[in-house]
Amino acid sequence: MIPPRRDILVDGRPGDVLPADDRGLLYGDGVFRTLRVDAGQPRWWDDQLAKLSRDCASLGLIAPQPVVWRADLRQLAPPPADGILKLLVTRGSGARGYQPPDPAHTRRLMVFEALEFSPNPPAGLRLRICALRLGWQPRLAGVKHLNRLENVLARAEWDTPEIDEGLLLDQAGNVISGVMSNLFIWRGNRLLTPRLDRCGVAGVARARLMQRARDAGIEVQETELDLPAVYEADEVMLTNSVRGLRRVARLEAKHWPNSTISRQLTEYLDA
Amino acid sequence: MIPPRRDILVDGRPGDVLPADDRGLLYGDGVFRTLRVDAGQPRWWDDQLAKLSRDCASLGLIAPQPVVWRADLRQLAPPPADGILKLLVTRGSGARGYQPPDPAHTRRLMVFEALEFSPNPPAGLRLRICALRLGWQPRLAGVKHLNRLENVLARAEWDTPEIDEGLLLDQAGNVISGVMSNLFIWRGNRLLTPRLDRCGVAGVARARLMQRARDAGIEVQETELDLPAVYEADEVMLTNSVRGLRRVARLEAKHWPNSTISRQLTEYLDA
Numbered sequence: 009m010i011p012p013r014r015d016i017l018v019d020g021r022p023g024d025v026l027p028a029d030d031r032g033l034l035y036g037d038g039v040f041r042t043l044r045v046d047a048g049q050p051r052w053w054d055d056q057l058a059k060l061s062r063d064c065a066s067l068g069l070i071a072p073q074p075v076v077w078r079a080d081l082r083q084l085a086p087p088p089a090d091g092i093l094k095l096l097v098t099r100g101s102g103a104r105g106y107q108p109p110d111p112a113h114t115r116r117l118m119v120f121e122a123l124e125f126s127p128n129p130p131a132g133l134r135l136r137i138c139a140l141r142l143g144w145q146p147r148l149a150g151v152k153h154l155n156r157l158e159n160v161l162a163r164a165e166w167d168t169p170e171i172d173e174g175l176l177l178d179q180a181g182n183v184i185s186g187v188m189s190n191l192f193i194w195r196g197n198r199l200l201t202p203r204l205d206r207c208g209v210a211g212v213a214r215a216r217l218m219q220r221a222r223d224a225g226i227e228v229q230e231t232e233l234d235l236p237a238v239y240e241a242d243e244v245m246l247t248n249s250v251r252g253l254r255r256v257a258r259l260e261a262k263h264w265p266n267s268t269i270s271r272q273l274t275e276y277l278d279a
Numbered sequence: 280m281i282p283p284r285r286d287i288l289v290d291g292r293p294g295d296v297l298p299a300d301d302r303g304l305l306y307g308d309g310v311f312r313t314l315r316v317d318a319g320q321p322r323w324w325d326d327q328l329a330k331l332s333r334d335c336a337s338l339g340l341i342a343p344q345p346v347v348w349r350a351d352l353r354q355l356a357p358p359p360a361d362g363i364l365k366l367l368v369t370r371g372s373g374a375r376g377y378q379p380p381d382p383a384h385t386r387r388l389m390v391f392e393a394l395e396f397s398p399n400p401p402a403g404l405r406l407r408i409c410a411l412r413l414g415w416q417p418r419l420a421g422v423k424h425l426n427r428l429e430n431v432l433a434r435a436e437w438d439t440p441e442i443d444e445g446l447l448l449d450q451a452g453n454v455i456s457g458v459m460s461n462l463f464i465w466r467g468n469r470l471l472t473p474r475l476d477r478c479g480v481a482g483v484a485r486a487r488l489m490q491r492a493r494d495a496g497i498e499v500q501e502t503e504l505d506l507p508a509v510y511e512a513d514e515v516m517l518t519n520s521v522r523g524l525r526r527v528a529r530l531e532a533k534h535w536p537n538s539t540i541s542r543q544l545t546e547y548l549d550a
Contacts, residue, residue, distance in 0.1 A: 016299050025296035026304060028287050028388060033297060033369075035427035036307030067428070068435060092375075098304075099431075104363075104392070106427065106434035106458060117299060121375070143478075144450060145414035148428060155426035156306035156377065157338070157419060160370075163377035164339060179415060187377060207414075 017080050017118045030115060032098030035106065036154035039063040040096040043212075043249040045120070048087030051249060055212045056095070063151045064097055068108065071097060072116045080118040092250060094119040098154070132257025132264065133246060135186070137235070138162040138174040142184055142207040150210035162187045173246060175238075175259065178207050183233045189248040190214035191233075193241035194269045198227045200237075213247035213277065220276035243268045253277050288351050288389045301386060303369030306377065307425035310334040311367040314483070314520040316391070319358030322520060326483045327366070334422045335368055339379065342368060343387045351389040363521060365390040369425070403528025403535065404517060406457070408506070409433040409445040413455055413478040421481035433458045444517060446509075446530065449478050454504045460519040461485035462504075464512035465540045470499045471508075484518035484548065491547040514539045524548050 016024045031037035041060050044051040057074045064071035077095065085093060096117040102109035140162040148155070162174055173186045184202050185191050190211045192201045199221050204210045218228050238244060243264060244256035255270040257263065287295045302308035312331050315322045328345045335342035348366065356364060367388040373380035411433040419426070433445055444457045455473050456462050461482045463472045470492050475481045489499050509515060514535060515527035526541035528534065 018299065024299050026299050026301075028289065028295050028297050028390070030297075030304065031431075033301065033304045034311075034367075034425070035431050036425055037428060037431050040305075067432070096305075106430045107438070108431060108435050110438065119299070140418055143414040143416035145429065147411055147432060153428055154305070154307055155428045157308060157424055157426045158416065159377045160302075160306050160308050160379060161338070161418060164379050167378070167381065 015084050015120045017084055019116055020076070020080055020083070026115070026117070027101050029101045030098050031100060031102075031108075032096070032115070032154055036156070037067070037108070038096060038098030038154045039067060039069070039152055040094060040154060041152065041212075041249070042092060042094050044125070044251075045085050045089055045091050045093050046125075048081075048085060048089050050081065050093055052212055052216060055216060056249065059152075059212050059215075060095055060097065063153065064114075066148075066151050067099070067153065069097060069099055069112070069114050072114065076116070077118070080116075084118055085120045089120070089122060090124055091120055091122040096154075128251060128254055132255040132267075133172040134170060135173050135175050135256055135259045136166060136171050137260060138165055138176050138187065140165065140176070141179045142176055143179060144206040146206050149206050149208060150204045152209045152211075159187050176208075177235070181234055183235060183238050184208040186246050189246035189251075191238075192217065192245045192247065192253075192273075193233065193238055194243040194245070195237070195241045198229060199269075199273070200229050200231055200233060202233050203230045211248060213249050213252060217247055217253065217273060217277045220279065221273060224276055243270055245270050245273065247277070286355050286391045288355055290387055291347070291351055291354070297386070297388070298372050300372045301369050302371060302373075302379075303367070303386070303425055307427070308338070308379070309367060309369030309425045310338060310340070310423055311365060311425060312423065312483075312520070313363065313365050315396070316356050316360055316362050316364050317396075319356060319360050321352065321356075321364055323483055323487060326487060327520065330423075330483050330486075331366055331368065334424065335385075337419075337422050338370070338424065340368060340370055340383070340385055343385065347387070348389070351387075355389055356391045360391070360393060361395055362391055362393040367425075399522060399525055403526040403538075404443040405441060406444050406446050406527055406530045407437060407442050408531060409436055409447050409458065411436065411447070412450045413447055414450060415477040417477050420477050420479060421475045423480045423482075430458050447479075448506070452505055454506060454509050455479040457517050460517035460522075462509075463488065463516045463518065463544075464504065464509055465514040465516070466508070466512045468498070470497050470540075470544070471502055471504060472499070473504050474501045482519060484520050484523060488518055488524065488544060488548045491550065492544060495547055514541055516541050516544065518548070
């Protein structure tokens with residue numbers, strides 16, 4: 009089996025290494041995005057760059073300009089490339105210890121992995137509930153930063169192919185998200201998704217679906233959701249920037265055999 | 280000004296770069312230690328390696344053997360080197376996404392920075408209270424892992440040389456530690472230090488001081504401490520593996536002009 013093609017730009021130059029004193033390595037001092045490229049077109053590109061900029065700002069990082077990312081993209085994944093693109097920004101090197109250097113010279117990475125996407129299978133996802141409970145850190149909530157040990161430990165809880173994704177709760181028992189996706193439930197003709205002001209990552213697909221559903225006249229709420237609320241949902245769905253929206257077929261012993269709104273919402277999201 | 284000499288070994292080989300797909304960078308998926316070397320002798324070396332092993336185990340990482348670290352040390356900081364040594368272990372490269380590769384090939388870094396240490400000045404440290412509040416994550420509490428954004432954001436709160444260290448509280452208002460040190464208070468002939476079962480890093484100097492103080496017949500307690508308890512302390516002290524024990528002279532507007540027990544405890548710790 010041939011390993012997938014991988015290409016990396018570090019500050020716009022081909023290379024597959026990073027200085028060992030990069031603060032992204034030493035402290036997780038940075039942010040990232042993972043998204044899908046179809047025929048050289050990154051999915052929801054403007055939204056992705058805007059979110060990356062906001063996440064940079066939340067750490068006091070100066071985000072690379074969109075024009076810079078666009079040049080990287082032309083170099084790394086020109087049309088008709090299909091695959092997964094990762095953008096990563098760190099606070100670069102410098103200053104011994106936690107104190108950020110001033111000025112900081114941010115470092116950017118773009119990683120492209122060529123991949124042929126098959127359509128999402130019609131069968132829904134099979135979920136388990138993770139034992140790991142997310143901690144609360146309002147200062148970092150919503151941000152896709154490089155401190156992702158909670159996700160790593162949660163994802164390490166299973167390695168059976170029968171499980172597609174894990175459901176993450178916080179320490180108060182609120183349902184927050186999947187390990188690598190955001191959560192929506194459909195109940196009584198309303199679209200509900202967990203509040204992410206204490207933990208979790210507020211993904212681009214999530215924001216986009218909320219907006220598109222509202223535009224279509226659907227009532228959308230960010231709210232606290234507990235496990236019973238999820239079990240009693242008419243339909244449960246997960247979103248991310250690579251696979252878009254997918255319905256959940258099973259959570260532990262609970263089954264949802266039929267789709268209600270997910271096909272409609274997929275159309276809104278992908279429009 | 281000549282920058283300090285820096286030397287780096289990556290898996291035992293001289294080099295100053297790391298693969299861009301290292302999980303330490305991508306997710307903070309690793310652990311580290313920072314300690315002091317005097318004339319080629321790492322301070323509290325066995326304790327440091329034991330703690331690094333325990334921290335590796337808490338993430339499911341296989342720690343490099345002590346013999347391997349010793350060989351790195353002979354290469355990087357042979358006697359009579361003085362300086363600061365950093366040991367870092369990551370889950371290496373491999374597996375796209377959060378799921379740890381199985382088996383994982385851990386990667387180790389040793390970084391040495393030559394430095395002449397001046398004795399700790401007799402004047403105590405000047406502290407501020409950080410606005411950032413530590414989140415609770417019992418699964419990672421005590422471990423010196425690479426997810427250190429909380430410390431970075433807390434350390435970024437001040438850049439005046441008049442402040443030596445920041446005091447970190449958790450979200451319930453408990454005092455936990457300094458940004459780069461552990462906290463002890465002396466009160467009514469007892470030595471108290473915060474419990475670290477929900478957040479914070481349980482440092483080697485802290486463990487060692489607790490043990491030595493107990494050996495000397497002092498009552499030592501790990502407990503919940505709030506700010507009033509710190510303000511009312513007879514003496515406040517911070518520990519870490521580079522500077523050992525130092526007394527606190529000031530916390531915001533509160534002054535502790537005189538030492539009570541800190542000189543004695545320094546002797547126990549350094550013995």
